[in-house]
Amino acid sequence: MDARADQETTDLGPLEDFPENAFRLVQVGKREIGIYRSSNGEVFAIANFCPHRGAPLCEGAVGGTLVPSAPGELVFGMDGDVVRCPWHGYEFSLQTGECLFIGQRMRARTYPVSIEDGRVRLGDANSGETS
């Protein structure tokens, strides 16, 4: 995808070009970013790069995970907010990029994304970019 950037955001195109419940990869500068549009209308943007060993993170499944609960209980939550790395199964929040595996402090890069006038706009895509 050839995204066009202005001063503050990058226009990624019309929302209807982004299928529900799937990643669509966009290239913005040197960054490959997965845009995920959930069926409940949320849109996430996360780098297609796992901070563990560099897997293409956006090839992973999106779903939920087990969330903290009382002893002896298994509670499933965060449904639709978690991507699971295809290589080693670490889970990352689509909202924050935080690794949800206990004891891991790594974080996948996430980006602000919004829908304006029916178009998907990515914010801050080039911050920290080096040439």
Ligand code: FES
């Ligand atoms: S490369 Fe993603 S969990 Fe290992």
